[in-house]
Amino acid sequence: MTAPVTAIAWPARGLAASLHRRVHRHLASIALGLVVPLGLLVAWAAAAASGWLPEQILPAPRIVAETLVEMVRSGELAQHAGISGLRVLAGFSLGAGLGLLLGAAMGLSRRVEDTVQPLFTALAQVPTLGWIPLLMLFLGIGETLKIVVIAKAALVPVTLNTASGIRAIPEGYREVARAYRFTRVQTLRRLILPASVPPVFTGIRYGLTKAWTALVAVELLASAEGLGYLLVWGRQMFWLDTMIVAMALIGLVGVAMDAGLARIEARLQLWRIDAR
């Protein structure tokens, strides 16, 4: 049924970007990211050495480092971090999972969106901290509370980004799918799923940050374990070295999680690499 086709010779152009340049740029960006933290560290060490503030208020970096080593050696840090990690894992999985389902339903069905959107937006406006007193009444102050609070924090951005991401798929692409008579499954697999990877990942990354922040908030209020608890405890006991260790760890874990997700995202979107 096919006419014999004639190929036309066209000059081929290399597509691979220079690997060397990429590595170079990567290292440069890491180095730049370290400038401010290192500067702060130097300033901190200088302030502590000058005796500008009493040691109980601003312990020297050396003391904090010793505390860190001590807490790592005793297993205390790992224990608190492990508990916090499990809470975030449970709460985030629950919240992000529900958020994906809800967001997909809202993005795919105008009716679901119209039904859910107003209430959802209203509830999402209330900050996570604002939910805690009410939830305490229903759930007590046990693990369930923490996981629900974390889940709620992750749910909101995941839902909203998923829904708006699916909505934002250009009508032109949907028309292509219709023109080639894609079934619903084909449309989902070939169009909606790949097209919503970027917005969904934005939501997930944002949700993870929110979950981690909510963890600290809920542990500050109602916990006897975890990194957030370590913060409160450190402050109350005036063990500022402990507090600084906890703060640093919370920040580092946050950065590491975000970087990990960014890598997964890049893997899923090879087509975005080399983008202009």
Add this chain to the structure above:
Amino acid sequence: MPDSRIEIARVAKDFSVDGRPLRALDGIDLTVAPGEFVTIVGASGCGKSTLLRIVAGLDPAHDGEVRHDGRPVTGPSLQRGIVFQEPRLFPWLTVAGNIGLGLENAPLSAAERARLVAEHVALVGLSGFENAYPRQLSGGMAQRAAIARGLVNRPGLLLLDEPFGALDALTRARLQDELQRICAHEGITALLVTHDVDEALLLGDRVVVMAPRPGRIAEILDVSASKPRDRRDPVLAALRHAILDRLEATQAAQPQTATAREAGRRPAATLPLAARSA
């Protein structure tokens, strides 16, 4: 499966703009015979894309009727291929993947599919770029991939919306020749929208001149010169003047009241040269 006859009868289309109805098309009557190549020229905004989408079955909310081989068009069909004005390649698929979308629902084996895709990659001159993503292509390359996607499953009717607009002159000439050859060889009926009068005359067995506000047919000219045509044929040059005059007239007048019926039946005799009105 080729030999597609298209009958467009009294087609009209209103859009709602700021709550007020805007008549984009009015009283479109056009019959395209099986294997015929009809080109449409007209100022931008005169409803050319809207008309193609209606014929494709992508816009069922219109007045009047479109029939394909006698059956009313109510939705898209694999027998009606469309090349959109924009490439509309899926950015997450390679060139080959995008062309393959045209075969997604074709009853073919994977090997057959791959062969057809490779053949069409070469046809539009994208060999070496099978695995490139749309972001790595120039506008013209993307449009060529889109043309391949529209051609790959050999529809009986091919609708093309300014398909060569983004291409350089040399590539355009090559693809015009290829398109013409494929359509002739396969007996594909083609409806091609262009803003390039020379292109309309080079490819069209008939040239439909459209007028804006509301979008309607101002004139239909037969191009009797035999195909393939020489771009420098003096007969084409004469027709070119006629069409340009016609287009200028529609731009200058912008009649709000003239119905498409009157406009469509304006006698060809008013034209300076041997253009016969359909």
